[in-house]
Amino acid sequence: MNATRRRAKTAPSTTGGGLAGATRGRARNYTQMLGLIHQAAIEVFAAEGLTGASTQAIADQAGLSKAQLHYYIESKEALYRQVLQDIVNDWIGVFGFSDEALGPRKVLTELIQRRMQFSFDHPLRSRIFTAEMMRGAPAIREMMGASRQRTEQAAAVIRNWAQRGLMDPVDPLLFLFHLWAATQFYADHAAQVAFFRDASMSNEKDRRYLTENVTDFLLKAAGVR
Structure with missing residues (x-):
């Protein structure tokens, strides 16, 4: 993680209060701890945004003290930028096109399926991206070069x-843009979809149904032969 402090000394003990029982009594290695902090940050940033989030909230979510958290990160802002960079990298992979020669029906169908799958599996990442865009993209703009090229x-x-x-x-x-909006909806408004359809967004049958309908709608709208 770019925003982490690389230190040669032994990391502080993380077996104290707040850590899950499964981790009690044994040290976590550096990579595992960064993963724990990263996931905690995603949950807090998705719920509170950058302004509302605090390092104390992230530490609490990770089961760490604030002092332990700051051993691994430089600042809340640096951690936020790293989360955004990881999300942008995810988007680049998800939005990749297959071989153009396969034609629009196959290539666009696969793209829509990947976008829907990402919305289902990673709604918090999607919401962080949306919130960043809604505030004018100040932190993510400089990261978007590769995404714009793609x-x-x-x-x-x-x-x-x-x-x-x-x-x-x-x-x-x-x-x-329309493809993005239609597929992103199922991440940003997952609770709304589940409420009105009285269905679980984690149900594989419901996921297939939604994906098939979104795919059919977008291909027809584009007049794909």
Whole structure:
């Protein structure tokens, strides 16, 4: 983790109050501890945002004292930036296009499925990204270079498919925005979806149903042949 302090001395004991029983009585190695802190930060940032979050809340969520937490991190802001960087890296992988020659139906179907799966499996990461964008993206803007390049490449592929008559002549960038919005909804508004459908978002059958419907809707909207 870029925002962590690399120290040669032995890490402080983490067997004290607050740690899960399974970890009591044995030291955690450095990598495991960073993972614990990272997950705690995701949960706190998703619930409170950067402004509302505190290192005390993150420490409590991780089962650490505040002093123990600050052994591993430089600051709340540095930890937040690292969480955002990891999310951006995730997006780059999720939004990757398959071989253009496979055509829009197969490539876009796979993309929508990956986006929906990410929304189902990592809603907190998605909400942190959305909240950062809603406040003007001050922390994440400098991290978006690779993501922008990947998006422009995807837009060029969509434009080529349209020129070849494989789909309607849509605005490729706006189509990607619509795809993002439709799939992101199931992360940011998971509670709303579960409430109105009286269904569990963790149920595999419900996930398949939602994914199939979103896929069908978006492909029809784009006039995919």
